[in-house]
Amino acid sequence: MKEKFNVVGKPVIREDGKAKVTGQAKFADDYKFPNMIFGVMVRTKATHAIIKKIDYSEIENDKHIITIVDAKDIKGLKKTGLIRKDQPVFAFEKIVTPGDVVAMLLGEDEDKLRLLAKKVKVELEELPVLNDPEKALNEDSPLIHPEFGSNLIVHHPLRKGDIEKGFAESDFILEQTYTTPHIEHAYLEPECVIAIPLGEKGIHIIGSIQNPFTARRIVAEVINYPLNKVKIEQAELGGSFGGKDDLMCILSARAAVAALKTNRPVKIRYTREESILESYKRHPYRMHYKVGYTKDGKIKAMKIDILADGGAYCSMTPFVTWRSVVQATGPYEIENVWTDVRGVYTNNPYTGAMRGFGSPQIIFAQESLMDDIAVHLGITPDEIRRINGYRQGSITASGQRLENHEVNLLKVLDTACNETNFREKWIENEKHHNRRIPTIEFKENILKRNLILSKNEFINPDDIIKKGIGLAVSFRGSSLGAEGIDAAASYLSIQNDGSAYLLCGLAENGQGMRTAYAIIVSEILGIPVENIYYLEMTTAHIPDSGPTVASRSTIMGGGAVKNSAEILRKRFEDFLKDYWKLNENDLIVFENNEVYVKGKENLKLSFPEFANLAYKNGICLSSIGWYPGPKIHWEEETGHGSAYFTYVYGCQVAEVRVNIITGEVYVDRVTAVHDPGKVINLLGALGQVYGGVTQGVGYAIFEELDKHNGLPRELNFDQYIIPTSKDVGEIIPIFVEGKDEFGPWGAKSLGEPTLELTAAAINNAIRNAVGERYFNLPVNLEEVLLKRKLRPEDLKRGSL
Amino acid sequence: MKSKSIKKVKVKFKLNGKELELETKPNKRLLDLLRDDLNLTGTKEGCSIGECGACTVIMNGKAVNSCLVLAGEINNSEIITIEGIAQNGNLHPLQENFLKYGAVQCGFCTPGMILSAYALLRVNPEPDEETIKEAIAGNLCRCTGYKQIIEAIKHSTKITDG
Numbered sequence: 001m002k003e004k005f006n007v008v009g010k011p012v013i014r015e016d017g018k019a020k021v022t023g024q025a026k027f028a029d030d031y032k033f034p035n036m037i038f039g040v041m042v043r044t045k046a047t048h049a050i051i052k053k054i055d056y057s058e059i060e061n062d063k064h065i066i067t068i069v070d071a072k073d074i075k076g077l078k079k080t081g082l083i084r085k086d087q088p089v090f091a092f093e094k095i096v097t098p099g100d101v102v103a104m105l106l107g108e109d110e111d112k113l114r115l116l117a118k119k120v121k122v123e124l125e126e127l128p129v130l131n132d133p134e135k136a137l138n139e140d141s142p143l144i145h146p147e148f149g150s151n152l153i154v155h156h157p158l159r160k161g162d163i164e165k166g167f168a169e170s171d172f173i174l175e176q177t178y179t180t181p182h183i184e185h186a187y188l189e190p191e192c193v194i195a196i197p198l199g200e201k202g203i204h205i206i207g208s209i210q211n212p213f214t215a216r217r218i219v220a221e222v223i224n225y226p227l228n229k230v231k232i233e234q235a236e237l238g239g240s241f242g243g244k245d246d247l248m249c250i251l252s253a254r255a256a257v258a259a260l261k262t263n264r265p266v267k268i269r270y271t272r273e274e275s276i277l278e279s280y281k282r283h284p285y286r287m288h289y290k291v292g293y294t295k296d297g298k299i300k301a302m303k304i305d306i307l308a309d310g311g312a313y314c315s316m317t318p319f320v321t322w323r324s325v326v327q328a329t330g331p332y333e334i335e336n337v338w339t340d341v342r343g344v345y346t347n348n349p350y351t352g353a354m355r356g357f358g359s360p361q362i363i364f365a366q367e368s369l370m371d372d373i374a375v376h377l378g379i380t381p382d383e384i385r386r387i388n389g390y391r392q393g394s395i396t397a398s399g400q401r402l403e404n405h406e407v408n409l410l411k412v413l414d415t416a417c418n419e420t421n422f423r424e425k426w427i428e429n430e431k432h433h434n435r436r437i438p439t440i441e442f443k444e445n446i447l448k449r450n451l452i453l454s455k456n457e458f459i460n461p462d463d464i465i466k467k468g469i470g471l472a473v474s475f476r477g478s479s480l481g482a483e484g485i486d487a488a489a490s491y492l493s494i495q496n497d498g499s500a501y502l503l504c505g506l507a508e509n510g511q512g513m514r515t516a517y518a519i520i521v522s523e524i525l526g527i528p529v530e531n532i533y534y535l536e537m538t539t540a541h542i543p544d545s546g547p548t549v550a551s552r553s554t555i556m557g558g559g560a561v562k563n564s565a566e567i568l569r570k571r572f573e574d575f576l577k578d579y580w581k582l583n584e585n586d587l588i589v590f591e592n593n594e595v596y597v598k599g600k601e602n603l604k605l606s607f608p609e610f611a612n613l614a615y616k617n618g619i620c621l622s623s624i625g626w627y628p629g630p631k632i633h634w635e636e637e638t639g640h641g642s643a644y645f646t647y648v649y650g651c652q653v654a655e656v657r658v659n660i661i662t663g664e665v666y667v668d669r670v671t672a673v674h675d676p677g678k679v680i681n682l683l684g685a686l687g688q689v690y691g692g693v694t695q696g697v698g699y700a701i702f703e704e705l706d707k708h709n710g711l712p713r714e715l716n717f718d719q720y721i722i723p724t725s726k727d728v729g730e731i732i733p734i735f736v737e738g739k740d741e742f743g744p745w746g747a748k749s750l751g752e753p754t755l756e757l758t759a760a761a762i763n764n765a766i767r768n769a770v771g772e773r774y775f776n777l778p779v780n781l782e783e784v785l786l787k788r789k790l791r792p793e794d795l796k797r798g799s800l
Numbered sequence: 801m802k803s804k805s806i807k808k809v810k811v812k813f814k815l816n817g818k819e820l821e822l823e824t825k826p827n828k829r830l831l832d833l834l835r836d837d838l839n840l841t842g843t844k845e846g847c848s849i850g851e852c853g854a855c856t857v858i859m860n861g862k863a864v865n866s867c868l869v870l871a872g873e874i875n876n877s878e879i880i881t882i883e884g885i886a887q888n889g890n891l892h893p894l895q896e897n898f899l900k901y902g903a904v905q906c907g908f909c910t911p912g913m914i915l916s917a918y919a920l921l922r923v924n925p926e927p928d929e930e931t932i933k934e935a936i937a938g939n940l941c942r943c944t945g946y947k948q949i950i951e952a953i954k955h956s957t958k959i960t961d962g
């Protein structure tokens with residue numbers, strides 16, 4: 001295996017950086033086309049209702065309206081979906097959640113259209129509303145999609161060993177229930193798409209689209225076009241985190257229908273309010289864990305029952321919950337496991353892919369649980385994990401032996417503990433939380449005298465602020481696993497001046513993937529990164545490589561890019577061997593924009609000279625790379641199989657201060673130790689950790705999308721609070737680069753692991769600070785003080 | 801809305817160093833004036849209510865949310881957008897350092913961030929970390945966790961420009 005690298009692992013400046021710091025980078029809403037019109041959505045006030053009639057009479061003759069489109073204009077499939085076709089492009093039978101759209105108004109003046117949209121009269125027959133996922137499977141609950149006969153979207157069971165025997169062999173049994181809320185992706189750029197009709201050549205769509213190939217499939221189905229007449233181009237994407245998939249497919253389809261009907265370019269752009277109203281969220285989970293363990297800390301049995309609120313549409317629920325079932329026990333070897341994960345329909349906002357994808361929820365539960373076991377047994381949190389954690393050759397809950405990669409769980413744990421002096425701090429903090437909240441004792445009625453307090457009436461700040469340290473560990477399957485077909489393609493074309501074009505079938509979501517790919521090519525062919533031009537991503541120019549999800553861009557896309565560069569390298573070496581008349585054991589080196597033979601200084605060309613030479617000798621300078629993921633298998637009935645072909649490991653330690661009077665938690669430091677395999681771009685990898693941890697802090701202590709009758713209460717950033725520059729203390733990333741046979745030089749994934757651990761680590765730190773366990777995210781002020789959430793009774797602001 | 805009855809007004813202002821005079825409805829947002837009428841799309845819209853900072857521009861030396869400024873208010877003012885801070889094709893040191901320190905991911909918050917930092921450095925060429933955090937607290941970023949942004953701004957201190 002290659003050990004020395006020229007470019008890989010170094011900090012490299014993003015190839016798209018310059019355009020972004022000068023304001024030249026083009027995001028979807030920055031595109032304008034002659035004759036372009038706007039599409040504005042028509043929604044109802046209902047949460048669950050049958051649509052009787054849509055009456056446009058009040059507006060249809062308004063001069064601002066060019067036309068109106070609704071379900072009747074759709075020539076192909078009226079309902080779409082990535083897994084289950086349950087989501088209408090325009091609602092025509094029922095409203096199942098407040099974000100639903102019944103029609104779209106087209107015209108030149110967007111503001112006017114927004115006013116007119118309110119005047120469409122939709123005749124509705126209200127139906128009983130289902131907001132509580134716990135009631136979704138009750139006999140008397142309304143069915144959200146009656147055609148499926150049940151509100152059950154999916155049920156993943158997993159059975160290993162004999163659960164009753166495991167409990168019988170345990171000395172102790174602990175049972176806990178945990179909940180997590182809806183979370184908004186809160187990408188800074190709201191959704192935007194433009195559809196441009198091309199006549200005989202089909203349709204061209206540009207948008208803030210996370211997965212161009214998925215969008216192409218959906219649009220083609222809806223407008224009834226062959227795939228090759230639907231060209232999807234990804235604009236610069238202003239953040240996605242898994243969130244610009246399903247909804248962007250539907251918006252693309254709406255824009256396409258309207259563009260074909262009017263024969264004009266149609267732009268749809270969402271306000272923040274519309275974005276939060278209609279986009280999908282992270283799944284709220286309710287998780288019940290029952291665990292049996294011995295007095296030595298060995299876990300004998302774990303029974304897990306998880307309910308995920310899928311909301312109004314299926315979306316990615318089956319895959320999100322599948323990751324949960326695979327990873328629900330955490331990275332612990334347990335003989336007897338019984339897990340059920342169910343996803344159900346409700347009238348709430350629908351839920352789908354979001355960075356982490358079914359793992360942050362279960363990690364919050366299982367890592368809180370592990371700490372409680374440690375506290376109960378009087379050992380430290382790192383010890384309980386050492387007793388049960390995965391080692392080389394361990395068998396997972398689904399029966400997979402971990403052997404083809406370095407199982408670095410304990411290594412990341414030890415690194416994090418040493419780095420933070422974990423044990424010492426944890427034990428020290430444990431001593432201090434039995435003190436009660438100090439109260440001021442007033443000798444006399446304070447109002448009767450002046451308001452200046454005397455010295456003994458002050459509270460010592462040390463009594464109010466409690467320090468805590470907590471950790472969490474995880475294992476995470478890389479790429480899609482048994483969730484889907486896993487392969488990716490790449491196109492590399494060297495020009496005869498030595499510069500290059502590069503494109504991969506996965507899509508840049510802002511994470512810096514294109515830069516990582518350029519680094520890979522540079523490493524193999526010695527072309528400087530800045531001489532590689534990354535082509536615009538369109539579905540017309542590269543084979544379908546599946547979705548850019550599951551942190552698969554490095555391992556899969558990187559694998560494909562590496563393959564395309566290696567194909568060329570082999571071809572170039574063969575040519576040079578012949579041209580320079582080399583021996584079998586002569587070594588050709590490609591580095592620093594040069595090609596030479598080791599030890600033969602006279603045989604040396606600059607890469608541009610070489611490219612020109614090869615071109616003149618009729619050598620093809622382009623290649624298509626392909627990287628198929630290894631085969632995996634899964635038995636749905638028992639939850640057995642090798643779920644993912646490889647895994648990554650992480651450990652985060654959070655250090656917090658808790659104000660026991662206000663309930664405020666301040667995160668002083670998060671030490672994030674990850675084994676992402678080989679790091680390709682150090683600058684990018686660091687950015688992934690900082691960003692992921694910060695999102696994790698939001699998940700831990702701020703963020704919650706609350707609903708009133710299915711309608712999100714927090715529709716903009718004044719109410720939906722995400723962390724600002726002031727909200728997170730230090731973040732210390734540390735990489736432990738484990739070896740792996742998969743991915744480019746063993747590079748795996750990092751984007752999601754960084755986020756999934758933080759909330760669990762913080763919750764454990766809070767417990768260490770105050771001696772109380774919290775079971776419900778977010779652990780915000782009221783949770784810390786009252787152990788419940790304060791909610792207004794209606795849509796008004798303020799709380800009761 | 802009765803925007804129809806609102807008469808256009810003439811505004812004169814300096815934009816990225818150039819004098820400009822144009823006719824506009826006074827109730828048009830500065831953000832739309834820049835993006836739609838002047839095609840300066842580097843200024844972004846993320847929330848429309850003054851919460852995210854993506855639309856930040858410099859107005860008379862101060863960072864403002866252009867979604868909250870109306871065209872009628874800009875008469876005789878001096879406005880700088882992200883397109884105006886590179887000088888003669890050379891990146892501003894803030895721009896250089898945003899690249900060098902990895903402060904850019906998706907880039908949607910980047911123009912606003914750079915301009916907030918720019919406004920800070922004009923009045924305080926050597927800010928400490930807390931001051932930097934404070935200056936960009938009105939600029940949301942969902943990608944970077946702010947660390948590399950703060951780092952980039954820190955390394956751009958002591959840089960004054962004309």
Ligand code: FES
Nearest residue numbers: 846848850853867
């Ligand atoms: S768009 Fe102006 S502050 Fe968000």
Ligand code: FES
Nearest residue numbers: 906909941942943
């Ligand atoms: S870089 Fe994406 S929002 Fe800041």
